[in-house]
Amino acid sequence: MGVLGSIRVAAMTVFTVGGLSGAMYGFLDRQGKRARTLIGRPTRDPHLADGVYGAPGPAPLRFAVLGDSVAAGLGAESTDMLPGVLLARGLAEESGRPVELTTYAIVGANTRTLIAQVDKAILNPPDLVLLIIGGNDVTGKMRVRTSAALLRIEVARLRNAGAQVVVGTCPDLGTIRPIPQPLRYIVRKWGQMLARAQRAAVERAGGVPVPIADLVSPEFHIRHYELFSPDRFHPNGAGYRHAADILLAPLCAAVKSGLHRVATQCS
Template sequence: MGVLRNMRIAAMTVGTLGGLSGVMYGLLTGQGKRARTLIGRPTKDPHLADGTYPGPGPNPLRFAVLGDSLAAGLGAEHASNLPGVLLARGLAEECGRPVQLKTYARVGANTRTFITQVDQAVADPPDVALVIIGGNDVTGKMRVRTSAALLGIEVARLRTAGAAVVVATCPDLGTIRPIPQPLRTVVRRWGRMLAKAQQRAVHRAGGVAVSVADLVSPEFHIRHSELFSPDRFHPNGAGYRHAANILLAPLCTAVRVT
């Protein structure tokens, strides 16, 4: 997600959540630095396994994945555990047709840089698109209203190009245990505010929003040691499988409705 580059800035957002004393601001800033040190930076790019996944029939379903490192699958041990691959295989089985996967997602993307991914996608429009974005907006300086509005614009562009769009809204960042308290509570509250705003913007743009914080993140709280990769920030293969199991049904529904 690239979120840790700007973890220190998360402290600045608390002012909008009720104000900060100088002591508290200093505490949160220090905790952000500590979290970055504990988690570290990605040392390699995610796997990439774009291509056609077999299913009956001659007419492939064109499936695009856009967003940040969670969409790209950073932390997955093997290409077979990438969210795009897991969902492409699931779509092929459930929809009864081959699925052609194209991944535009990039590590470190936020809703501003996400625009370039949409530029690429609408030039060769998919039938259905999955978007996972927002975590980097929480720890950058982007206001919730601005972030959600930009997302709505890009979802509308994808819809106008003919794609069904499913958006996995901002996850619960309170699951990231290397982020100490009280900073973890700050980013958790901010992320939930963003997720609600994303949901409204996506619905207005004609997309489908899936609440990751409500449907996916609780299992990460309970099974933390099982579902996170060694950086304790990104999911591992089991974590991506859990998320894919939740996201497959709304993707199938979006395909059938379109």
């Protein structure tokens, strides 16, 4: 069906609750098809630049990135602009120790398929995890309650493996201009509901939620011509840098929290 086809079905599902007329159904169907044509489909995988960043030193901080195409960096022009790379370098500079980056994020992933990424990650548990997920749950019309429950399980698995976990919740899909109104309004509201549920689920599992829609997305509304890649759906390098600038602080705080916990246990 494709991403925008799923958005169209999701929108129809929302409207059906209140009664969707045949005319509105047809209108949303045409909007979804038009948006899918404008956005297109990914023609290549994102860059991959796993490795150790920062000056040589003590045992590196093991940093893993999990999630969907945004976590993977689809749309970045080069490896230097991948969110994982930007954050690994930032963490190395702030912590004064090398950072070993491993990317498990996959284009098209949703919270239901996240389990496979977590399975791989906990084989060699990272010290720190950044997880960005949710957009494909909305476009794939997954129930908010189901999505949040699944996220809680996977965050808990990572925490039980010893990782500090920072989760970027569902972004504001209202920033995506190729999705016309009123379809854009519908997916935006759906994403807001999911982000709230994700925040509660992550906190209950012992992770740290970061509200992407509140902290990152507003700049994409204002500077959409500067921060989106040519598909106008995924960020470009500048967009990822903007997101990384905001995500770095909670990641650094999570590292310090983990070190404090270890020190307390050893004392």
